[in-house]
Amino acid sequence: MQMDERKQKVLWAIIQDYVSTAEPVGSRTLARKYDIGVSPATIRNEMSDLEEMGYIEQPHTSAGRIPSDFGYRYFVDCLMQREALQEYQRQQIRHTLIDKLQEVNMLMQQTTTILSQLTNYTAIVLGPQVGKTTFQRIQLIPIQPNKVVVVVVTSAGIMESRIIDVPDSVSADDLQLVADLINSELAGQTMKQVRNSLYRNLSQLLKKQKQVLVQSLELIDQAMQAEREEQVYLAGTLNIFKQPEFKDVEKIQNLLGILEEHDLVRNLLRGVESEGVSIKIGTENHHEGVRNCSMITATYQVDGEVLGVIGLLGPTRMEYSKSLAVVENLTEQLSVALKRLFGR
């Protein structure tokens, strides 16, 4: 059997209707609401064909049809007309990102929030991957007798800090010495490189300040550890409740549970194309907890280098066109904002 123009028209209409009503679509409805130009009976025949071809399915005998994952896939690949973003939405994004650009964390959180607001789905963003950013400086700041704050700064402006205890015998000069040493040895290296040269080159150099040194290095190590796992930002998790397919408590609990496990979320987003926009529909997702969800993801980059991913999680019955427009525009503007923040 062949996909012809009328079949496309019918499939398009079915998806259109189902996306907006969440109810199975019957032949009469299609004939009435959409301009297909043939009678319900003919549409029925076409629908029967479409079902046989796998594009749509019937929840039960006497109900209308709903699109299958395969049907959505065809829609996304062949039928969907690209939508441009409304000017006011574009504006809204620009506003949100420009105001907050002083700090990466805030910028990412804002990005996530605006994404969920504009789409009414759940937004997931993976923060800049810092294996690629470089170690910049360590700073030892005495705050009380015997107490020192250690701050690790990366080129992304992300940092880890910790209070450590030091023995009386360590003076402010000693601290400076340690800091200078670490800084001169390691500055500008990527986190991976730091990790490699860390213990080899440094640990035998100092005796007296050993404890401080060790603890500082531990923190750097930890910073790397922590940041190898990209930060997960979430927003609009409660938008799930708006979807009629999630009126069931179990399903909501399930999905919220997954979203709480940031490791899972990371894996979910990592499993997509290495660059650019990707749409995963229903069972195309590897994780089985999101088999009835679709995910639109896009990478963002600075100076041509992919830094992270932004993603949108909704029901398979998703407004693909609109959502895609938002995701695309947002990555673009996010990339710009990030470049301003720490691009070369």
Next chain:
Amino acid sequence: MQMDERKQKVLWAIIQDYVSTAEPVGSRTLARKYDIGVSPATIRNEMSDLEEMGYIEQPHTSAGRIPSDFGYRYFVDCLMQREALQEYQRQQIRHTLIDKLQEVNMLMQQTTTILSQLTNYTAIVLGPQVGKTTFQRIQLIPIQPNKVVVVVVTSAGIMESRIIDVPDSVSADDLQLVADLINSELAGQTMKQVRNSLYRNLSQLLKKQKQVLVQSLELIDQAMQAEREEQVYLAGTLNIFKQPEFKDVEKIQNLLGILEEHDLVRNLLRGVESEGVSIKIGTENHHEGVRNCSMITATYQVDGEVLGVIGLLGPTRMEYSKSLAVVENLTEQLSVALKRLFGR
């Protein structure tokens, strides 16, 4: 009508049973499962009295009785026997808090998590109130030409950081000058005092480095702003799903919505006694979204000064005795851990 010993016995049994089963309790059940020593008929009479006195109520005519908020209140005040924590739970708390004490954030998050795990309710913790901690240092760390990381450290080891742009004309020495100036002027003052003396004393001192100075002060200001609002830590929000009284999607959505609004959460916890342990039952809570919840809260302190609150949110049908034991022990151990971290 007077509360006598037998009525107490009956009320106690009703609460006991309802807390564990979540089903209305009938007279037969009571006679069978609890050792009251009289027949169901007599118990019925007592229950009738208890209802008249307001301690219990009937969801509908042909159902058993359930405790009213007033009944729980009487239970908590007069009937409940204090429970000691199991040794292994005590241990578990100690373990959790000792390992992580390098950093306030982590410590607080761990506290919250262990609280929810031990109780199976939702744990809410307000981070140390920093209006009372003092400004310690500011540090300006150049990371790239024209870019400086500003770090503000408070005595609590909490900090705010930001990347700012500086003009070419500002040298490393200039930065040092600004930092030294701010540090010498403001170090050791409480955040409130800093706020007051900030613009008055400093802004006219420098010309060339004015921009850096202004932006640094802005950050300090912001740090104060941000930290006047204590950090909210949550854990076990999904425990709500375990409670049969929340099998309704609307109610869950409602509660999760409230928990997402940290301002609301703060208000909720602030509305309790200024010191020590407090139990708020159902309608005793001011916020109407938690009218069918109970909250156990306790303040934690260092050197006699109240720093924050830890709280437990569950259904009114709560295991008050057990939960209370956990909350009390946890505040105690948290106070110790915090004292080690930044006590005098």
Next chain:
DNA sequence: TGTTAGCACTCAACTCTTGAGAGTGCTAAC
């Protein structure tokens, strides 16, 4: 006078039935 057994009554929850409504597939006619 307090306690208990017995009994009529109430009400939610469950099951079963029924009818309406939406939708389909098939057939025959156009």
Next chain:
DNA sequence: GTTAGCACTCTCAAGAGTTGAGTGCTAACA
């Protein structure tokens, strides 16, 4: 190839009947 007509299927909602848990009242009992 398209359409009208019709029998059929299945869900959903409403209604009726039944069951079971629980109560309140009354009268008898210790």
